[in-house]
Amino acid sequence: MDDLLESLWSVERPVSELRPGDHAWLCYETPEEQSFVTGPFVDEGLARGHRVICLAERAGGPVPGLGWPPAGGAVPRVVALADLPGPVGPAVVLEALAKEITLAEEQGCPVVRVTADMTWALRAPGGLEELLACERRMEGEVGPSTMVMAVCQFDRRRCGAEELSRLFTTHSVRVVPDPVFDDPVLRIARTFRPRGLALAGELDASRHTRLDEALCRVMEAGHGDVHLNMSGLRFIDLGALNLLAERAAERPAAVSSLVLDRIPAQLFSVVERVGWHMLPGLRLGHPS
Structure with a gap:
């Protein structure tokens, strides 16, 4: 099933070639695979002066696929699940990310990069339907953007085949690691x-x-x-x-x-x- 889904992508980009308007899908199986995309996505953004927004369980804690703190002086802005008003679901997270994007726009940031591992949201009652609605909204907002790019991450080990098949249709791009x-x-x-x-x-x-x-x-x-x-x-x-x-x-x-x-x-x-x-x-x- 996974190989079939991946063969259907019309747009596949190495992580270094992502651009504003890309709402990208990363379906990983190991932390190593996750880090080969998330790490360069964040590091390149920080090095180029982009606003980088990451989702994590708590402020100061590890960022999925990245660890903490990142290498170098600059650090991403973290939206911490623990600090959001409960009950926390995909819609609450999306609103928090949207506020950070708006703030970046107001502060004149040239490019905004967003990355979030949303696998956890599938385990809540009604989580898949709520997540699908949020992903469609994200696609509608990021797709036409000239400054925002996003990488949505999902752990294939914790997702069912039907969940993956429905979620992948809400993303316009599949992101893969850069070649060695x-x-x-x-x-x-x-x-x-x-x-x-x-x-x-x-x-x-x-x-x-x-x-x-x-x-x-x-x-x-x-x-x-x-x-x-x-x-x-x-x-x-x-x-x-x-x-x-x-x-x-x-x-x-x-x-x-x-x-x-x-x-x-x-x-x-x-x-x-x-x-x-x-x-x-x-x-x-x-x-x-």
Whole structure:
């Protein structure tokens, strides 16, 4: 269901390319995935002098996907659930956020960034319907705006399939993490379901270091299998394959194996013929 929903988006943007008028959807599965969007969204806004408004449980407490305090001197304005008049629901939160946006406009802020994890609202009686109404209102107000952009976050582990399918229709944009590396030849992007990297373009000797850096970061940050989605690769040299074999053999103890997924047919035959997939810690996953 989740993959089907994500395939229906007409607009998908990396977080650094969000713009005023974007009412964006982030459906995450782990805190790491959440932080790869929320962190850059907030940090870039603060660095550029934007007004950044975040929703948190309490003032001075952790901001979902961000932690506290953020890096650097500037901090976002926090709307604290604990300080809002109860009972607190989506409508109360929306009014509080609207007041902060109006204040920013009155103070001449050039751009306003809003981010809120609204998963909690689904657990209250009638929470889904109230949240849908608020999201539609937010879409109607943010969409035409020339200064406001918003990222609405939902934890897919705590949402039902029907809830997700209804909520996603109230957002105009799906936001994804920025690529780890991107140039005219090669693109390396983080993936989270499954955890790993997606490669696209051509991987030659001049970009081995970029792949190695990205792969080592992923391997050091978690446990279980690390997957490489290779469906977008048009070319990979033997040196890169040797590099993958070396990293698989030297993998941290918490990493089960390095899995090569969706290998293009021409590369698959090379891997099988040479026998790379039989090396320690390296195995073939989903076919192309």
